[in-house]
Amino acid sequence: MKTKRKFITSLILCCSIFQIIGMTNVNALDTNYVDPKENEEMIERANKAPIEPDKVAQTRASYGTYPTRKGVILVTSDKYKGIIPLGHAAIIYTPTTVVESLSEGVTMGNNNWNTSKSQAYGVTVKSTSPTQDAKAADYCYNQRGYPYNYDFFNINTRTKFYCSQLVWAAYKDLYGIDLDTSSYGKAIYPMELHDTDKTSLIYRKK
Numbered sequence: 001m002k003t004k005r006k007f008i009t010s011l012i013l014c015c016s017i018f019q020i021i022g023m024t025n026v027n028a029l030d031t032n033y034v035d036p037k038e039n040e041e042m043i044e045r046a047n048k049a050p051i052e053p054d055k056v057a058q059t060r061a062s063y064g065t066y067p068t069r070k071g072v073i074l075v076t077s078d079k080y081k082g083i084i085p086l087g088h089a090a091i092i093y094t095p096t097t098v099v100e101s102l103s104e105g106v107t108m109g110n111n112n113w114n115t116s117k118s119q120a121y122g123v124t125v126k127s128t129s130p131t132q133d134a135k136a137a138d139y140c141y142n143q144r145g146y147p148y149n150y151d152f153f154n155i156n157t158r159t160k161f162y163c164s165q166l167v168w169a170a171y172k173d174l175y176g177i178d179l180d181t182s183s184y185g186k187a188i189y190p191m192e193l194h195d196t197d198k199t200s201l202i203y204r205k206k
Contacts, residue, residue, distance in 0.1 A: 038183055042077075042189075042191040042192070042194070043119075043191065045194075046121055046191065046194050046195070049194070049201045049204075051064045051201055051203065052201060052202055053202065054069060054202045055130050056069060064204065065203065066114040066203055067122040068111065069092060069133070070094065070134040070137045071092065071124075071128075071133025071135075071137045072123070072124055072202070072203075073092075073122070073123045073124065073125075073199065074091070074092065074113050074122055075089050075122075075190050075191060075193050075194050076089075076118075076119060076120045076121070076190070078119060087189065088100070089163045090109060091136065091137050091166075092111055093108070093111075093141055094111070096110065096111050096112075097110065097111055099137065099140040099144070101161045101166045103148055105146055105147040105148050105161075106144050106145065106146045119204075119206060120203070120204075121194050121201060121204050121205075123194050123201055123202065124199060124200055124202055125179070125198060126199060127175075127177065128175060128177070132174070132175065136167075137170075140166055143166060146159060146160055146161055147160045148161070149161050149165060152187045153185065153187050155168065155169070155186055158173075164190040165188050167179070167193060177198060178198075179193055179199065180196070181195055
């Protein structure tokens with residue numbers, strides 16, 4: 001336990017140094033506490049998971065196509081600068097945009113993760129309808145302007161958000177659906193949004 005806490009502390013310190021020297025484009029500072037072994041196991045599960053049809057898919061031809069539907073959750077396991085296992089999460093707002101939380105806070109981004117990320121996953125909550133997913137995206141959109149949450153274990157605040165906390169909060173507050181797992185205690189790691197048994201994988205880049 002002490003070893004893991006030291007690992008978490010050192011990564012958070014590393015992240016702070018990046019911020020000080022101006023590396024403000026870090027996508028998911030919230031994941032600086034990840035255990036490398038647990039992280040790799042989550043990625044392995046995501047890469048082996050079956051791809052299922054989206055809720056609005058009518059034929060098998062729609063399996064695994066890059067999502068543009070409002071309310072689909074996007075997750076990446078990409079490492080920052082190819083070294084630090086950060087990861088990132090967002091929710092689709094329009095076919096070309098996502099809502100996400102970066103170092104500057106909750107903002108809009110491009111829905112181009114199929115080209116901008118080395119690896120990307122699209123997941124959808126099993127028990128919700130497309131209309132409910134769209135409302136979850138609206139919830140996230142309405143948080144624009146709120147600052148980034150560096151207190152990774154304080155997931156219950158609604159005055160600041162990190163990327164995966166933002167998506168988690170939408171489903172928790174609107175529908176009482178908890179997308180967190182027990183892997184990182186109260187903190188929510190982006191890959192947990194795939195790893196939970198409450199979501200289905202509908203897209204994997206490779």
